[in-house]
Amino acid sequence: xxxxxxxxxxxxxxxxxxxxxxxxxxxxxxxxxxxxxxxxxxxxxxxxxxxxxxxxxxxxxxxxxxxxxxxxxxxxxxxxxxxxxxxxxxxxxxxxxxxxxxxxxxxxxxxxxxxxxxxxxxxxxxxxxxxxxxxxxxxxxxxxxxxxxxxxxxxxxxxxxxxxxxxxxxxxxxxxxxxxxxxxxxxxxxxxxxxxxxxxxxxxxxxxxxxxxxxxxxxxxxxxxxxxxxxxxxxxxxxxxxxxxxxxxxxxxxxxxxxxxxxxxxxxxxxxx
Ligand SMILES: [Zn+2]
Numbered sequence: 001x002x003x004x005x006x007x008x009x010x011x012x013x014x015x016x017x018x019x020x021x022x023x024x025x026x027x028x029x030x031x032x033x034x035x036x037x038x039x040x041x042x043x044x045x046x047x048x049x050x051x052x053x054x055x056x057x058x059x060x061x062x063x064x065x066x067x068x069x070x071x072x073x074x075x076x077x078x079x080x081x082x083x084x085x086x087x088x089x090x091x092x093x094x095x096x097x098x099x100x101x102x103x104x105x106x107x108x109x110x111x112x113x114x115x116x117x118x119x120x121x122x123x124x125x126x127x128x129x130x131x132x133x134x135x136x137x138x139x140x141x142x143x144x145x146x147x148x149x150x151x152x153x154x155x156x157x158x159x160x161x162x163x164x165x166x167x168x169x170x171x172x173x174x175x176x177x178x179x180x181x182x183x184x185x186x187x188x189x190x191x192x193x194x195x196x197x198x199x200x201x202x203x204x205x206x207x208x209x210x211x212x213x214x215x216x217x218x219x220x221x222x223x224x225x226x227x228x229x230x231x232x233x234x235x236x237x238x239x240x241x242x243x244x245x246x247x248x249x250x251x252x253x254x255x256x257x258x259x260x261x262x263x264x265x266x267x268x269x270x271x272x273x
Pocket of ligand 1: 122
């Protein structure tokens, strides 16, 4: 089995490092160069075809399951390259994506999807379930955010595109693993030690822990809700109604309580064992 370093060297023989422009992110960006490679996914060249296909799939799936977006003036979905926040961002019919969304680190972010195209799908799904058009910023203690329904929808799209086994392995099992690890995490079990760390380190750890809860714990809870309400179709109807609900102009955001009420479930019912 070749290692990451061997593959990198082979790529340099094909395309010498000296040929890179200064904005090209060449070389290994993360991970262990000695790790053995079993699969290679070519991702950085997000061609127009790949992008257009992802846009088409997400738009078709979400429009059919939740309803069409209203784009305001112009009535078209705009893909805008602009750096505003970490990750894709969606508001008022504009999906904001930029080079940082297409780095190896983002495209291989297993929390967002099983591969580069699925991370792209995740970023586009935010058009339906997005911070700015649907969700308030998450409270520090709550895993409820735009990521829960976005990860859940990305999983459903992956399931439709690549089948049940794939979706189980790349989404559900990964979420479960991350949640198991979370509750075994030293700082989760002993928060008093987290307090004693230097601020930068403490923030880094608590951000990654709360990210895990938003990206993994909440989708698992939504999956549990799906089971309790009677399956995918029942959940789709609930989400469709929530997506099209009448908005309170003073607080036009979808809260966890509204989600629970729509499912007819209590918070305790979605506790994971
Ligand atoms: Zn996201």
